[in-house]
Amino acid sequence: MRTRVAVLAGLGSALPPHVVTNDDLAARMDTSDAWIRSRTGIVERRVVAPGSATSDLAIAAGRRAMDSAGAPDIGAVVLATATPDHPCPATGPTVAAGLGLGTVPAFDVGAVCSGFLYALATGAGLIAAAVADNVLVIGADAFTTIVDPDDRTTAPIFADGAGAVVLRAGTADEPGALRETELASDGMQADLIRIPAGGSRQRSHHSTAPPEEHYLTMRGSEVFKNAVLRMTESSHTVLARTGWSTDEVDLLVGHQANVRILQAVADQLGVVRERAYVNIAHTGNTAAASIPLALDDAVREGRLNPGDKVLLTAFGAGTTWGALTLTWPDGLARPRQQAA
Ligand code: COA
Numbered sequence: 001m002r003t004r005v006a007v008l009a010g011l012g013s014a015l016p017p018h019v020v021t022n023d024d025l026a027a028r029m030d031t032s033d034a035w036i037r038s039r040t041g042i043v044e045r046r047v048v049a050p051g052s053a054t055s056d057l058a059i060a061a062g063r064r065a066m067d068s069a070g071a072p073d074i075g076a077v078v079l080a081t082a083t084p085d086h087p088c089p090a091t092g093p094t095v096a097a098g099l100g101l102g103t104v105p106a107f108d109v110g111a112v113c114s115g116f117l118y119a120l121a122t123g124a125g126l127i128a129a130a131v132a133d134n135v136l137v138i139g140a141d142a143f144t145t146i147v148d149p150d151d152r153t154t155a156p157i158f159a160d161g162a163g164a165v166v167l168r169a170g171t172a173d174e175p176g177a178l179r180e181t182e183l184a185s186d187g188m189q190a191d192l193i194r195i196p197a198g199g200s201r202q203r204s205h206h207s208t209a210p211p212e213e214h215y216l217t218m219r220g221s222e223v224f225k226n227a228v229l230r231m232t233e234s235s236h237t238v239l240a241r242t243g244w245s246t247d248e249v250d251l252l253v254g255h256q257a258n259v260r261i262l263q264a265v266a267d268q269l270g271v272v273r274e275r276a277y278v279n280i281a282h283t284g285n286t287a288a289a290s291i292p293l294a295l296d297d298a299v300r301e302g303r304l305n306p307g308d309k310v311l312l313t314a315f316g317a318g319t320t321w322g323a324l325t326l327t328w329p330d331g332l333a334r335p336r337q338q339a340a
Contacts, residue, residue, distance in 0.1 A: 006124035006330050008176040009134070010166030011074065012064025013296040014057050015283070016044040022156065022236045029152045041259025045159030045284030047144045049265040057162035058140035059098040059247055061292070063138060065164035066099070068332065072166060074099075075132025077106035078123045080115030080288035084108060084218045084318070087198070095138065103237060105131065113316025114183070114256050115139055115288035116163070117324055120312075122177040123167045138164040139288035146195060147155045148215040157258070158216070159284030163292020174309055174327025180241040182234050183322040188224065193218045227315035232268040234323035235313045239277050241327040246270045246299070248309050248330075251298060251324035255314035256280040265313065287316070299332065306330040 021044045036042055048057070060078055066074065069275040077099075079092040091108035105126075110116040114137035121252035123135040124322060140162035147154045195216050197209035198203055231254055239246060252271045256261045259278055266276035279297045286293055291312055298304045306328055 003172070004130060004169045005172045006127045006135070006167040006178045007174050008165055008178070008326060009171030009297055009334070010065040010069025010070055011164070011292065011299065011332060012061050013161065013163040014060035014064065015161045015293070016048045016052060016057065018028065018047050018049055019044050020047050025156055028219045029150055029155065031152045031156060032163050036153060039192045040157060041109060041278065041280050042156060042284050043281040044324055046161060048142045048147050048160045052142070054081050054083050054090050054142045055098060055138045057095045057142065057160065057289070058091065058095045060094060060166070061162035061164040062136050062138050062198070064097050065166050069082040069134075069166035069168070070215070072134040072168060074101050074104060074134050074136045074166070076123070076126050076135045077101065078090070078103055078109055078119045078126070078135060079106070080111065080119035081141055081288055082110060082112045082144045085108045089269040099136075101263050111320040112318055113257065113287045113290070114284070114314040114322050115316065116291045116319070117181070117312060117314050117322040118167070118183055119288070120167070120178065120324060121183055122323065124178050124181070127167060127169045133169045135167045135259040136164060138162060139165060139290070139292050141287035141289050143216070143285070143287050146173050146216050151215065153220060153236055154216055154218055157285050159286050161286035161293050163289045163296055165292055175327050177327060179325040179327070180238040181322065181324045182237045183320070184230070184234065185318050185320045188317065189319040192223050192226070192319060211279045224258065224261060224299065226319060227257055228264045229254070229270065229316045230319070230321035231265045231313040231323070235265070235269055235311055238323040239272070239311065244325065249275060250308035250312045251303060251310045252276045252313070253291055253294050253298065255316065256283060256294055257315070304328045
């Protein structure tokens, strides 16, 4: 029996309309446009309006991905997010319902900024296990809702958005087939990026924990070093397993955490910087959304063509990381990115 392999069949993304520039941030905290640009590569970011939530972005991106795939019969929804609409239940079922997908299995994957790679692997597993023939995999986050708007160490970096792909059952030799995947974690580093309060360890409520402990905290320079190390290691591993040299990589699409991280990973791998895709200037770090958003932007800029060898890699809180190789499919309609 031939193994059922996941093949990329649709792509879409969504950003909220409201733009916050570096100057907007500098007007309310001790930072500057020059510092944020030079240290992160970020120029502006998108922020959800009060009352909007992750599922709104996820539904908009999911619909565009389904349209781009020719409206296939979706059999499961996997949503990567660290900012669910509510602590309980998962947001995946809300998204499936919002897309009119009936009673399909739908759930969340929590691997923060590596979440989209974990969700892709999960979606591919559902296809291999014949649970579904077409799986909608979404990365969506509204990180500005968990970041202290006055904290200059996190507020300039994190942003909101969503990206989605449709995976269909196919074979390993088809363009668009997901090739090799590596996923990893190190819970000894759980305190590098986290929200201290609001979970089962330090329970909810401002009465039991100070307000700042309900916001994201980050040890930025340690995260930086680990991100470079782990994304480089994982990329080497999947390239070796795929049998591709670094010279053969047409596009390296890393999690858009910081332009300096992306350049360091490219340099350490030996991928020329021109082949390391960067769109962080206008998106900021959109966590689980960043890789599919980057893929969507890269397609619209003509940077991804049928048959291209593509390397994805990510690092995030947990800590978690991973990498994945795929070839770019034929005939993927050029999706338009619109406001959610
Ligand atoms: N504006 C101005 N100055 C700032 C600042 C800001 N927004 N944030 C920090 N600084 C200051 C610090 O206070 C420090 O000042 P000091 O030298 O007087 O103590 C100085 O800038 C350097 O701080 P440092 O944290 O060492 O800077 P950095 O070069 O490491 O850059 C990050 C900070 C956060 C941009 C960087 O560490 C980073 O990108 N880390 C990874 C973040 C990330 O990707 N997170 C998500 C992973 S999924």
